[in-house]
Amino acid sequence: MSHFSDGVAGSMKAVVLLSGGLDSATVLAIARAQGFECHALTVAYGQRHSVELECARRVATAGGAVEHRTLHVDLRAIGGSALTDDIDVPKEAPTEGAIPVTYVPARNTVFLSLALGYAEVIGASDLFLGVNAVDYSGYPDCRPEFVAAFEALANLATKAGVEGTRFRVHAPLLGLTKPEIVAAGLRLGVDYALTTSCYDPDPDGGACGSCDSCRIRAEAFSSLGVPDPAGRGPGGR
Amino acid sequence: MSHFSDGVAGSMKAVVLLSGGLDSATVLAIARAQGFECHALTVAYGQRHSVELECARRVATAGGAVEHRTLHVDLRAIGGSALTDDIDVPKEAPTEGAIPVTYVPARNTVFLSLALGYAEVIGASDLFLGVNAVDYSGYPDCRPEFVAAFEALANLATKAGVEGTRFRVHAPLLGLTKPEIVAAGLRLGVDYALTTSCYDPDPDGGACGSCDSCRIRAEAFSSLGVPDPAGRGPGGR
Numbered sequence: 039m040s041h042f043s044d045g046v047a048g049s050m051k052a053v054v055l056l057s058g059g060l061d062s063a064t065v066l067a068i069a070r071a072q073g074f075e076c077h078a079l080t081v082a083y084g085q086r087h088s089v090e091l092e093c094a095r096r097v098a099t100a101g102g103a104v105e106h107r108t109l110h111v112d113l114r115a116i117g118g119s120a121l122t123d124d125i126d127v128p129k130e131a132p133t134e135g136a137i138p139v140t141y142v143p144a145r146n147t148v149f150l151s152l153a154l155g156y157a158e159v160i161g162a163s164d165l166f167l168g169v170n171a172v173d174y175s176g177y178p179d180c181r182p183e184f185v186a187a188f189e190a191l192a193n194l195a196t197k198a199g200v201e202g203t204r205f206r207v208h209a210p211l212l213g214l215t216k217p218e219i220v221a222a223g224l225r226l227g228v229d230y231a232l233t234t235s236c237y238d239p240d241p242d243g244g245a246c247g248s249c250d251s252c253r254i255r256a257e258a259f260s261s262l263g264v265p266d267p268a269g270r271g272p273g274g275r
Numbered sequence: 276m277s278h279f280s281d282g283v284a285g286s287m288k289a290v291v292l293l294s295g296g297l298d299s300a301t302v303l304a305i306a307r308a309q310g311f312e313c314h315a316l317t318v319a320y321g322q323r324h325s326v327e328l329e330c331a332r333r334v335a336t337a338g339g340a341v342e343h344r345t346l347h348v349d350l351r352a353i354g355g356s357a358l359t360d361d362i363d364v365p366k367e368a369p370t371e372g373a374i375p376v377t378y379v380p381a382r383n384t385v386f387l388s389l390a391l392g393y394a395e396v397i398g399a400s401d402l403f404l405g406v407n408a409v410d411y412s413g414y415p416d417c418r419p420e421f422v423a424a425f426e427a428l429a430n431l432a433t434k435a436g437v438e439g440t441r442f443r444v445h446a447p448l449l450g451l452t453k454p455e456i457v458a459a460g461l462r463l464g465v466d467y468a469l470t471t472s473c474y475d476p477d478p479d480g481g482a483c484g485s486c487d488s489c490r491i492r493a494e495a496f497s498s499l500g501v502p503d504p505a506g507r508g509p510g511g512r
Contacts, residue, residue, distance in 0.1 A: 155381030
């Protein structure tokens with residue numbers, strides 16, 4: 039956990055799930071633009087791409103979060119994903135309609151649960167999550183009905199629910215394509231050079247350039263006619 | 276994680292959340308009695324009463340679980356409870372209608388999320404949870420509407436939801452008082468000597484005998500006219 043000095047006194051608190059990737063960096067900028075005092079939460083879940091954690095720290099600072107906490111949960115104990123197990127990360131586009139092997143079982147449910155606990159402790163009633171239209175084509179926990187169901191749960195699961203406060207779960211990227219997300223972030227001044235997207239980086243954190251996530255990122259910058267400021271080829275860093 | 280040898284081939288798999296306490300030991304017995312092949316999951320969340328983890332391991336073995344996994348999640352990173360922070364555990368009954376300081380923010384949401392991920396990985400569609408009527412007087416995430424909301428979420432959050440399988444969240448103790456729980460467990464042969472209930476044990480794992488949890492346990496055995504087999508005074512262990 040680290041505390042920064044630019045807190046906004048008196049403003050509404052929000053918990054922003056921050057992965058170190060492009061989407062959640064954009065979400066942090068959107069939450070800030072909406073006037074929220076942002077408390078960033080990064081979940082270290084045993085992912086192979088732990089370079090994300092360092093990126094998340096930098097994105098939190100640059101993006102004006104008042105606080106950044108990293109919470110460790112070892113999802114390797116239950117396995118089941120190419121992102122935490124010894125399953126190879128695929129280098130081609132996933133089959134249409136199929137759930138990718140990079141899907142982590144119940145990941146967004148776990149992440150939102152932890153964000154909810156953090157929100158209760160600090161007195162926030164707004165949660166921000168970077169799920170989007172590209173993800174939700176293959177991941178069940180990236181669909182609008184999932185977000186709505188979690189919001190309903192949050193209002194039953196907590197002291198706030200008992201005491202009458204309403205939790206809101208914001209997924210501002212839900213209806214956006216990746217180029218639209220990048221365009222929104224560039225307008226809000228997001229420094230994408232600090233973000234990483236690769237599912238399978240080399241030991242130095244360099245992007246592989248060929249996994250699904252690298253490919254979608256490269257196509258987004260390319261379609262906008264903007265170079266990826268991360269600079270190290272497709273996938274960035 | 277440990278594997279046991281008494282697996283029931285071909286039966287339906289269930290994930291049973293096991294804390295090492297009296298309630299979840301009873302739930303494991305109930306799930307087994309219903310014919311489920313039980314995969315026990317214990318969440319190590321930075322609780323002060325870590326003696327629970329060792330009790331959980333013994334309860335899993337004695338209770339016929341085919342497997343027991345312990346998953347670490349450090350809820351101390353978000354704080355907010357007497358069970359994980361340096362807040363004193365109270366030695367008197369909580370105020371009627373108030374939420375006790377031993378409430379851990381979003382704990383059951385986090386636990387069920389992790390159980391859901393585990394269930395997806397092993398192909399189980401039944402989750403068992405030991406929430407009960409005594410707990411739900413003060414804890415928002417021990418109410419029947421919370422359990423129902425989580426079941427709805429589970430069916431949207433997962434591959435199963437996409438592929439048409441239905442998750443069921445079982446909370447068989449929900450309507451039972453503590454004496455009814457103990458009576459049910461004794462009928463099913465639960466060895467309560469292996470369980471612990473104290474929120475504030477001494478360094479050797481001995482029960483304090485005066486916290487809310489110790490008191491409720493002692494009253495339950497006393498009302499049944501049965502000695503607590505844990506033997507070390509009220510609270511057990």
